[in-house]
Structures are given as structure tokens and as C-alpha cells.
Amino acid sequence: MRAVVYDSPFKVSVENVPDPEMQHPNDAIVKITSSCICGSDLHMYEGRTAAEPGIIFGHENMGIIQEVGSAVKTRKVGDRVVMPFNVACGFCKNCQRGFTGFCTTVNPGFAGGAYGYVAMGPWRGGQAEYLQVPFADFNCLPLPPGDQYEADFAMLADIFPTGYHGAELADVRPGESVAVFGAGPVGLMAAYSCVIRGAAEVYSIDHVQERLDKAEEIGAIPINFDEGDPVRQIKDRRGGEGTDKGIDAVGYQAAAQGSSAAGGEQEEIPNVVLNQMIDVINPTGAMGIPGLYVPTDPGGVDEDAKRGALSINFGKLFEKGLRLGTGQCNVKRYNAYLRDLIIAGKAKPSFAVSHQVSLEEAPDAYDKFDKRVEGYTKVILNP
Amino acid sequence: MRAVVYDSPFKVSVENVPDPEMQHPNDAIVKITSSCICGSDLHMYEGRTAAEPGIIFGHENMGIIQEVGSAVKTRKVGDRVVMPFNVACGFCKNCQRGFTGFCTTVNPGFAGGAYGYVAMGPWRGGQAEYLQVPFADFNCLPLPPGDQYEADFAMLADIFPTGYHGAELADVRPGESVAVFGAGPVGLMAAYSCVIRGAAEVYSIDHVQERLDKAEEIGAIPINFDEGDPVRQIKDRRGGEGTDKGIDAVGYQAAAQGSSAAGGEQEEIPNVVLNQMIDVINPTGAMGIPGLYVPTDPGGVDEDAKRGALSINFGKLFEKGLRLGTGQCNVKRYNAYLRDLIIAGKAKPSFAVSHQVSLEEAPDAYDKFDKRVEGYTKVILNP
Amino acid sequence: MRAVVYDSPFKVSVENVPDPEMQHPNDAIVKITSSCICGSDLHMYEGRTAAEPGIIFGHENMGIIQEVGSAVKTRKVGDRVVMPFNVACGFCKNCQRGFTGFCTTVNPGFAGGAYGYVAMGPWRGGQAEYLQVPFADFNCLPLPPGDQYEADFAMLADIFPTGYHGAELADVRPGESVAVFGAGPVGLMAAYSCVIRGAAEVYSIDHVQERLDKAEEIGAIPINFDEGDPVRQIKDRRGGEGTDKGIDAVGYQAAAQGSSAAGGEQEEIPNVVLNQMIDVINPTGAMGIPGLYVPTDPGGVDEDAKRGALSINFGKLFEKGLRLGTGQCNVKRYNAYLRDLIIAGKAKPSFAVSHQVSLEEAPDAYDKFDKRVEGYTKVILNP
Amino acid sequence: MRAVVYDSPFKVSVENVPDPEMQHPNDAIVKITSSCICGSDLHMYEGRTAAEPGIIFGHENMGIIQEVGSAVKTRKVGDRVVMPFNVACGFCKNCQRGFTGFCTTVNPGFAGGAYGYVAMGPWRGGQAEYLQVPFADFNCLPLPPGDQYEADFAMLADIFPTGYHGAELADVRPGESVAVFGAGPVGLMAAYSCVIRGAAEVYSIDHVQERLDKAEEIGAIPINFDEGDPVRQIKDRRGGEGTDKGIDAVGYQAAAQGSSAAGGEQEEIPNVVLNQMIDVINPTGAMGIPGLYVPTDPGGVDEDAKRGALSINFGKLFEKGLRLGTGQCNVKRYNAYLRDLIIAGKAKPSFAVSHQVSLEEAPDAYDKFDKRVEGYTKVILNP
Secondary structure, X not given: OEEEEEEEOOEEEEEEOOOOOOOOOOOEEEEEEEEEEOHHHHHHHOOOOOOOOOOEOOOEEEEEEEEEOOOOOOOOOOOEEXXXXXXXXXXXXXXXXXXXXXXXXXXXXXXXXXXXXXXXXXXXXXXXOEEEEOOHHHHOEEEOOOOOOHHHHXXXXXXXXXXXXXXXXXXXXXXXXXXXXXXXXXXXXXHHHHHHOOOOEEEEEEOOHHHHHHHHHOOOEEEEHHHOOHHHHHHHHOOOOOEEEXXXXXXXXXXXXXXXXXXXXXXXXXXXXXXXXXXXXXXXXXXXXXXOOOOOOOOOOOHHHHOOOEEEOHHHHHHOOOEEEEOOOOHHHHHHHHHHHHHOOOOOHHHHOOEEEEHHHHHHHHHHHHHOOOOOOOEEEEO | OEXXXXXXXXXXXXEEOOOOXXXXXXXXXXXXEEEXXXXXXXXXXXXXXXXXXOOEOOOEEEEEEEEEOOOOOOOOOOOEEEEOXXXXXXXXXXXXXXXXXXXXXXXXXXXXXEOOOOOOOOOOOOOEOEEXXXXXXXXXXXXXXXXXXXXXXXXXXXXXXXXXXXXXHOOOOOOOEEEEEOOOHHHHHHHHXXXXXXXXXXEEEXXXXXXXXXXXXXXXXXXXHHHOOHHHHHHHHOOOOOEEXXXXXXXXXXXXOOOOOHHHOOOEOOOHHHHHHHHHEEEEEEEEEOOOOOOOOOOOOOHHHHOOOEEEOHHHHHHOOOEEEEOOOOHHHHHXXXXXXXXXXXXXXXXXXXXXXXXXXXXHHHHHHHHOOOOOOOEEXXX | OEEEEEEEOOEEEEEEOOOOOOOOOOOEEEEEXXXXXXXXXXXXXXXXXXXXXXXXXXXXXXXXXEEEOOOOOOOOOOOEEEEOOEEOOOOOHHHHOOOHHHOOOOOOOOOOEEOOOOOOOOOOOXXXXXXEEOOHHXXXXXXXXXXXXXXXXXXXXXXXXXXXXXXXXXXXXXXXXXXXXXXXXXXXXXXXXXXXXXXXXXXXXXXXXXXXXXXXXXXXXXXXXXXXXXXXXXXXXXXXXXXXXXXXXXXXXXXXXXXXOHHHOOOEOOOHHHHHHHHHXXXXXXXXXXXXXXXXXXXXXXXXXXXXXXXXXXXXXXXOOOEXXXXXXXXXXXXXXXXXXXXXXXXXXXXXXXXXXXXXXXXHHXXXXXXXXXXXXXXXXXO | OEEEEEEEOOEEEEEEOOOOOOOOOOOEEEEEEEEEEOHHHHHHHOOOOOXXXXXXXXXXXXXXXXXXXXXXXXXXXXOEEEEOOEEOXXXXXXXXXXXXXXXXXXXXXXXXXXXXXOOOOOOOOOOEOEEEEXXXXXXXXXXXXXXXXXXXXXXXXXXHHHHXXXXXXXXXXXXXXXXXXXXXHHHHHHHHHXXXXXXXXXXXXXXXXXXXXXXXXXXXXXXXXXXXXXXXXXHHHOOOOOEEEEEEOOOOOOEOOOOOOHHXXXXXXXXXXXXXXXXXXXXXXXXXXXXXXXXXXXXXXXXXXXXOOEEEOHHHHHHOOOEEEEOOOOHHHHHHHHHHHHHOOOOXXXXXXXEEEEHHHHHHHHHHHHHOOOOOOOEEEEO
């Protein structure tokens, strides 16, 4: 089959690779209809991880079940399904409590697995024609047959639940005000999720105008941090008050004010978003942090950053009595509910998709997405 | 009346001061029967805060109502009562949601007030014969008449609820394992609260033997960090696994391994407990942080510490998907329930009290408590 | 001042009564600008309660503070405010935990008080020019000055929070399906609250066409129970499945299928809604019950109903593992958040208001509202 | 193999039946070491259900894994395990949210399955030498090897988690007061769970002295309802107040005051416990109802009871604003935590076991347990 294979920093190619095979009675093989490129794929693409050449990318996958193992009970050939980016067993200590992003079964020695991602277990990615899906009863979310909502459902594999997870970690409730840092795909989904959950005011903070425009379209209030301290901007609009909650949808590669967003060349300040969140949130508030922080970053800006240590205004955080939640999204907690919002016409997360291209065009799409040219913000590959 | 007055670093005296007066129709005047010296009083005593000479100490107060204002409805002269250390109004945005440690009414320009504490509002302390208590209906927790359980009830003003708050912030549930850092009075109360809440294993980490002995008495497993990395000790006992939850009852004045605990001379490493907690807790776990961190510490070990910034292993924290909660305890959320446990004979928090002395002996008690001599761990002053 | 006074069944008049006076240092006197007639006023109006002649009606009140007592701290003359229908102290055991609908201070011997309502304490109603408001700091929710959103804010006294309470009791979450029984003012607010909270499908069940039309306007799916068993109708639309949650916004005066809704003459089946909810909800679901059930109903359809006992399909409820929550709304838990939704333009609850008339027109409005003529569904009196 | 087989009302026998066989790659075969007789087995034994002759009883099972299917990942031959009485898949809509008592996979057309129980699916019981366990990774809780705590661990299959579930449904928290109706095995476990969770006062209500004695031994306050209205007795002890919470561990076969508990001959009043709970609980309280109520009871005391309809004082329940939760316990939510309490020496649920006998003695044990003679309260069969 054809698949997107990582060659070296800034280089992927579409190659012939062996078809995946059933390896376990609980497996399914899914014929991929949509697989998205994720911002976190760029970490590998840019050579900023330990990813080895040969890895097949793709953890945002949906398609049609082609084959099921003998142990699979409730999924069958022909089902249209979308898979959480987390590979999970459903029965370990963490999965059974809903922490499917921290499965202890699928990636021995670590809590958490994913398709096509370095250090996340032996699972090949879905930017390919076919995908092996373990524990198919647990990992395949059924969708209505046909091709309706294809781009919306594709968002269920990762970014819609991940953005929603930010709102959940911050415990965003109706009538509250929220500062959402970052208006990339996950940040937009976080802001969108806050709107869906009934927040009164959602501030979207970024410095890329087209992202801020999208944020405004979905009902958020855009804040351009190149135009001045975002904390000050928000407090000025709120009569000096901060917000009830905050979401960090940026993570460790946070850009300094005024630095260019293009081409990955921007100046990084890894703790800037965390400390701004601590500043902007009112006492008793909460922070949801779906944005990625890593324990080892060879490209970190200094020695501390390289080992994932950040200087955090913890005294201020404590004085305000803030709470925070972090970590990879447990997609399976949310995906059925978010799917039902799409089907009911109450959510349309495909607004964040900028491009849909064929699998063969993946190298070009990676290049443009990485450089953020031509409005490349979220790309779906259709094998 | 007689009161404990701060003179200068390492010096308090018992002086004659004017009696408190009713200032508001919702006030009560309470004749103090017990007022404790708190570890946080030592921050002021040691000159490590901006506290000015003349301040009357004492935020852990109980006694008998002597007088009530014309607006007071449900408390009356002669009632035996204990007051949360937080002064709170009961009706501001934060109080009405139960965040009484962050009252916006009683300390203008700040969220949170307390008796006898620098920067916590205009409220005099209760290490004195009488105390003015505002919003008496809200702030006076009624107790059974008489003098039974006096030392136990005195713990309801601060340390028992504050320790319990740690367990609540960490969401400690029956059957879980918890690492409690610190076995001073608050740490002991945190460990005790975990036991009360049905935790299966509670590890108490300290390096003062008499504290560890007390921890063991109440059902915790003592871990002496002078004998080696406490994270390693705990994981070794648990077959390589960490704990479900952690509580930091130490705060920013954390001692380095092997440094002496006596006399405030120990070497401080302000982030050591936070990073050890991140290490010891299992993925998906949670941390409760009632231990004090401050945004400004003139005596901080370095420039970062002086402004309350700590280097935290945030990449690891994120990778594990940990949650954390911080801040001053909202005493009023818990004190009635903890009182009922005492009355029912199910809790006896006075086990942490080492000394009860008269008000006139306060200067000596402060001196010995500060130097941690003669087993001075928790002192009640009885005016 | 002028006030709406109850004379006898089906008769109220507007009379001169003494102005309210400050009775307590925590009181405020509010000059009423809007006071609504509530469906529960009709229970008294129809003589179906123990209400004595002379009672001044009105528990949905807003206006401008005219005078404040000496103990009031954070509210001042000239403030525009809306009051929860529940009178509450803010400091009793129930209030401090947020159960302000069950205050034990304001209505001695009972848990819960209200303005202008039989058995709910000594508090006069606000269908008048002025209103005495006790514990003004706690009970007066501040509003932006001016007269913008007057009708929307008036809904904050009762029906918007009460409808929202139904969604909260049923724990309605994003992506869920909900069956809301009743599309009167509270039912519409319950459905609207479910929409605000991000429910995927909200079914509004009633048999008055204009109510169903309003439900549809706000995004609910109308189900007319005169056209057949509503449980069957909903399951048919959902491929045989029930809903995740249910809300009973009807209460004990539930109408039988096909009976007329006009004039209070409809045949009552007091348990019909509860048992239909048990039928329609999926196993593991939950029910929120803000609709009124009473322990004594002199007009009950049989002996059991007269003493508030209902035949409930408890075996089925248990088999499905359902949860339920009941009771008067604790308005103060929600009103600030709902106010902020109005100010942000995200909620416009005045859609439920059918008429705004002067205080002098109250007798006519009561008559028409009681008979449900001329589209009288929700009336605001403007003194 | 030998197994306990139901023959006819009041008659079981131990017979040779075919060994269970692996039917699915996710199955395990467990060699039973302990299988308890449950009070709910008596419903079938007494002929009060639709159970057909030939059914093998036993849903409280533990033992050693004898064989595992090809798809089983984390359990292996030789593991000592205990199984929840609920058979569950781990991946259906209900299981994935933790409602494993309402699995939609294992008992087609119904939500919930169990071993050896009428209408709970095709699963044979474990009062036998061997048991087929489906979805072995999910359903087999691992235990330490050896035979320590055998009787304690056997309680993890049903009654300990079921009692705990009552406390969870009632949201019992530290410092609260709880009325637990029933001191049979489940009621004792509910009271015990309240104690473990830190309740201040736990009232155990029954009329069998030896049960009340056991309740007292574990720290509960015994209330004998043959000695007068239990609601009155509790309120008298509490100065006229009710309790914060209540648990119904009795269910639909509730005994009238003064009726004999022996031999199943007692007069039943199916709604008596529910209405007493409504009476005894304070406003804003909650009720947990693990006690069984059924939608069809051929032996019901009247027509309503036969179809599972009970007359409930719903007006009073609403006036008090009570919440309630019901249903079969989701054992898997709790069993690992309760196991860890046993291992840590903090729980010893075997205190409720009265007899341990061989499998061959089952007919005699059923007879005596049903007649409640010779202190037969909880029997473990050891094949």
C-alpha cells in the first residue's frame, strides 16, 4: 500500500509499504478515507524528536472497516469509523477509569500510546491506505454510513476532543469567561468547545490574523498579542478584572510577542503562556492545559527547557488558589458526544480545515503546513 | 487587655493594648479561651515578611461570645465558638461559591483576609484576651458548651481544615495511596485526613524523627528523607509503582536532604517538594498543595525564589497528565464536618499539640517553637 | 404604596398598603421596576393553597435600591438589582453550601423562604412599588445601570435559574439528548438551558401549540403529547433509543393526554410525567425535577395525591439505575452566571415573556393568565 | 464437574454438569476457590422469579485462572482473581463510562448481565468447580497469590462493592450522618463503607439482633425498628434533627415493624424503607438505593407491587430537595480500591461471613440461610 514515510528532517515521501496484517483477534483493519496532518506531526517532521526514518505518520484516522479479528464483537466489516489518536486497551487501570490517553497495555513501560508517533508504541500511522487498529471494539467509534460530515468526523480523532479536553480540564461552565491561548487548530477547537459549553466570554489569543479571524467567526473575542500584553488587553476589556478560566493550547513552543509565526523560526519562550495564564485568571480560577509540554526537548531554548523544566510563577499561582489540569486528551471520553453534536447540526468543527488533498500530495502539504504558507492551517489527506 | 505584640525579628512581647470594639452591626466580640501559634506566624516572627512592629498575632482562635452587634441573627452571647483563620463576608462572589479563603470584601484590593497577619487586612489577632469577629453569623462556628475537646476544637481554626484541604485538593479517595510531604502540624493533619477519608496507604515524608513517630501513630507510613530519596523509598516499597496522589504540606521553605531541621538554619530548596511529588505520583494522578508558596520572598535563595518563580518539571507533569490544586484553605467548607467528627469521637486532632501555656508565656513559647526545641511542635495559648 | 393583594380565590386587587420599612440593619428597600406573575402564583390565586386574604403577591422582583441598612456593605442606594425568589441568609448550614432555597434562618421551622408566598415566611411580595429585602448584600444581584435587558434580567429572579436548575439536577452535558416535559415558562427555560449547555437533542413535550412553537424557535424538537404517547414519539425519532436525561418542568398538576390546557379545567394525572420520564430515559440516565410537587394538596385527584404520595414505577427506575434530583431552585447558585450570558448577548430569556403591563392592570392580567387566553404565558408588571 | 443446580422452589442439588468450555478468544476458565450464596439467590430459590430449573447459581466468584483465550492480554494461567458479579464487556457505551452494571453487550436486549442469574444473560454461575469468564482482561481482578484474605477477597465480587455503592450513590462524605436501612450482608457493608469514608454517625436499622450487634461492632449505632419508629429513634438521638444522608439496603421485600425476620414469612411493606428515608433525611440530603426493586414481582403484596409501582411520598421528597441514586452496583468501579484496603489491613469485610462450607453442603446451606437459622447470614462455598 501507499503510505507517508518519514525520511529525514523536513522530508517525508509517499512510498509502497507492506499492507498491515491482523496480529491479534481483537484487531481490525481499516481502509482509510481521511487522515489529517497534525501540528504535533511537525515536531517529528522538523527533526525535533527522536523519530527514526521509516516511521509512517498519521494519528488522526477515519475510514471503513475492511476486516475484523475473531474476537471482535460489536464492529463489523463495512462500518464507517473514526479512531481516537490514542491507542488504548479499555481494561487497564487507567483505561477503565476513562484515562485512555494513559493506557498501560499498548505501549509497554509507558502510560499512553498513539498511531504513527515516536515513543508512543509499535503502532503504524494512518496516512496510508490501511491501518491496523487494535482492540477494535474499544477503539473504533461508529459513524453513520455514507460520506456526510467526512471532514467534521475526521476532527473527532484528535483536535476537536483535544480542544474540548482543555475546556474540561479548566472546568469551563456556562456563563464563565475564558482566556484561550493559541488559535491554531487545537486552540480554535478549545475556544469552540467553550462556546458550545455556554461560556459567556471566550478570548482567543494569537498573533496570526487569519486564526484570529476564524476565532471571531465562531464567537470568540480575538486578542492579538503582537499588539500588546494580552493580559492587559483582556483586563482592560473587562474593567480591570481577569477571567474565570484559562486554556493553554500552545504548549512549550510558545512564541514571543512580535516574533514571526512563519516557518518555525520564531523566538520561543516556553513558559510565557503559563505565566500569562496565571496572571490573567482570577483567584479561585482554573487552567486547562492540553498544549504539549515535554520532559525532553533537544531543541529547547536553554538547559532547563531541554529537560522540560520551566520557571513558573508558583507563588502567584498559589496566592490565587488556582487549579490546573494537564495531559494528552482521553479522546474516548468525549468523541461519541462530539459526534452527536455534529450529527445534530450543533457543531461543525471542519471550519478549521484549510485543505484537503490526496495522499500523494502529502510531501507538499507537509512543507506548506510547516511553513504556514497559503493559509495551510489544517490538512486532511484523502487516500 | 493583654495581647501578644510583634516587636522586631525574633521578638514578641505581651502588652496592654486597647480592648477591641464593636465596629459594625454584624460584629461579635469573642473572649478568647484558646489561640494557637501557627508555623506561618514564624514567617512574621523571623522577620521574613513585611509585618510592621505593633501587629497583634493570632489567627487560630476560639472562645466565648462576649457581645454581638445589632445585626447578628444566629449567634448570641455565651456561645462557645471557633473562628476560621480566614476572615470572610459570606456574600461576595468567592464566598458564595465556598471560596472563603478568597473573600473580596474583608481585605480591599485583595482576595482573602485573616486575623493578625500581615497583608491580610485590618483584623487584629487573637493571641489576646478578646477578639473582634466580623460577620459573626458567618464566621463563628458554634461548639457544644463547656470545655470538652478544647484542644481538638482549637485545631478547627486552621491546621485540621488546612490539612484536610490538601486531601480535598488532591481528591483523595478510599483505597488510594498518597504521599504526604511534610509531617509538621499541617502535614500530620493532611495525613490524618487521608486516613479519615479511607486511603489505603499514606506515606508521611519528613526528616524529624518525632514527627515521623506521630505520623506512624495515626496510621501513616513514615519516610525519612534524610535516609535517601523519598521517591525511591516509596517506589521500592510499592514494587516500583508510585502513588495515586500527593500532598505538599511543606511549601517554599522546603529543606534539603540532610540539612538540619532546627532553628531555621536548614538549607532551602524551594522547588524540591513539588518536583519530588511530580516524580512519585503515577500518571493520571493529582496533587494537593496547601503548603505555602509566596509571590514575594525577600529571603528567597535566589532571584527567582525572591519573586516566587520556581523551576518545575512541567514536561514530566504534563506527560503524566497530572492535576493540581493550590491555595489557602477555605476553612468554612470543612469545619462543621470536622467538628462533628471530633464530637462523634472519630477524630482527635489534638494529638498534634505539644504544649499548652498561658498567654504571658507566649514570648518563651515563640522562641522555643521557632527553634523547635523541647518537642515544641504545636502550642496553644490559653489567655 | 400600591400593591397586588390577594382577596379570595380568583380575585386579586391593587390596593394602598403601608410602605415597607427597614426592619434590620442588613435590609434594603428596593423600588420595584419589574415584578413577574409566576405560574406558582396561580396556585394561590386559584385557592389551591392555604394562602390567606391580604397577602401581597410577587416573588420575581427587580428594581433600584432606595435605602440600605447600616450593616449593608457592598450594595448601595441607586444600584439596579434583581432578587432571587428565595429569601436566604447566606450563613446557615444550607446557604453556606449553596442550598439557598433551603435557608433555615428566614422562615423559622422550615427550610426555605420566599417573597409573597404562603408558608414561605413573613416576607411581603414585590408586585408593589417597594419591597423590603433582607440580607441585602447576599440577596441583591447587581445589574448594569440603565434599563437595558430589563425583561431579560427580570427572568433571573426565578424562571431562568429554575429552568437551568432542572438541567443541573439532570447533569445535562454537551452532546447529550434530553426530554424536557412541559413547555410553559419554566419548561422553555429548561429547554433553553439545555441548548446553552450544549445538548445535542432537546425534546420539548407539551400540548399547547404556541408553547411548542416557542420551543422550536430556541432549537428544541417539539413533541405534542396530544398526538400520541410522547415516549413512543421520542423513541421512534431516535431509532428505538430513549434519551440520556429528562427534566420534569410540569410537576403535580400534570395534564392527561388530550385534556384541555385552558382554564385549569384539564384532567390531572399527578404521576404521569414522572413515569413517562422513567420510561423514556436510557439506563444509567438522570432526571432533574424542578417542577413542583407538594406534600399536601387539598385539591388532589385522590387521597394519595392529597397527601403528596404518588405511585411511581420504582422497579423500572431501579432496573435502569436512574438518578434524580428535586426541589426548589437555589437561584443564587446560577443567577450571576446567567446574568453574564445575557450581558454577553448569549442568552435572551425574555423570549418567554408574552405581556408587560402596569401594576394597576394586575387583576386583569391574573385573570387572563389563569385562563391562558390571548397568549398570556408570562407577564411582567411594571409598577 | 460438580455444580449447584436449581431444581424447584426451595430445592437445589449438587450435580454433575459438563465443564465450561472456552467460547471466545477473550474468555478465561477459572477454577473456583470461593463462591458465595447471596441474598438475591434466595429470590430464585424461593421461586419468586422466572428462573427455570437447571440454572447453575453463583455470581460471587473467585478462583485461579485455568485457561485463557488467544486474545487475552494481561491475565494468565495461575492468576488468582475475583470477578464482579456483573458480566461486562468494557467497551460499550455504558461500560466505557464506568456503568459496568449496565453493559449492553453481554445480555442482548437488556442493559446488564450477571453469572448464574435469571434474565441476566446466558452466563452460568460459579457455585461449581469451574466458571467461564468472558472478557477476561476486563472481568478478572488480580489478587495477590496464595490464600491469604480468601474470605475478604470473596466479598469483592458483590456485597462489599454493593454496600459501598450505596454510600457512593448517597455521596456520603467525611463528617456526615447517615441512616443505613438494613443490616443484612449488604447493609452491613454499606454501614462499613460509610465508616471507611469517614462518616461521623452511621445508624444501622434492622430488627435482627445479631445483625445489629455486628453493626455495632464495626462502629455503627444500632436502631431496632421493632422497638419503635426508626425515624423517631434517630431524630430523638440527634436532638430532633434528621441525618444528612440515607441508604436503602433493604429493597422491595421490606419487613413491617414487628414482623418476624425468620423463614421469609414476614409481612412485607415494599415502600416502607423509601418513605422512612424521605422522613429521616434533612432537606438538601441524598439517598443511595442499592437495595433491589424490581419491575415485575409475581409475589408482590398487591397489584401495584406486582408491577413494581410504589406509593412514594414524592411531595415531601421534593419539598426537602432530596436527590437519589439507584441500581445494580458497577462493581468494577470500586473493586480494585476495596481490594487495596483489604491488603493494607484497613478493611476486613469477612466479618460478615457466618459460614464456610464445601460445595456438596450447598443444599443444606441454602435451606438454613433461607430460614436464617443458626446465624446463617453469609455463606461461602469452597469447591
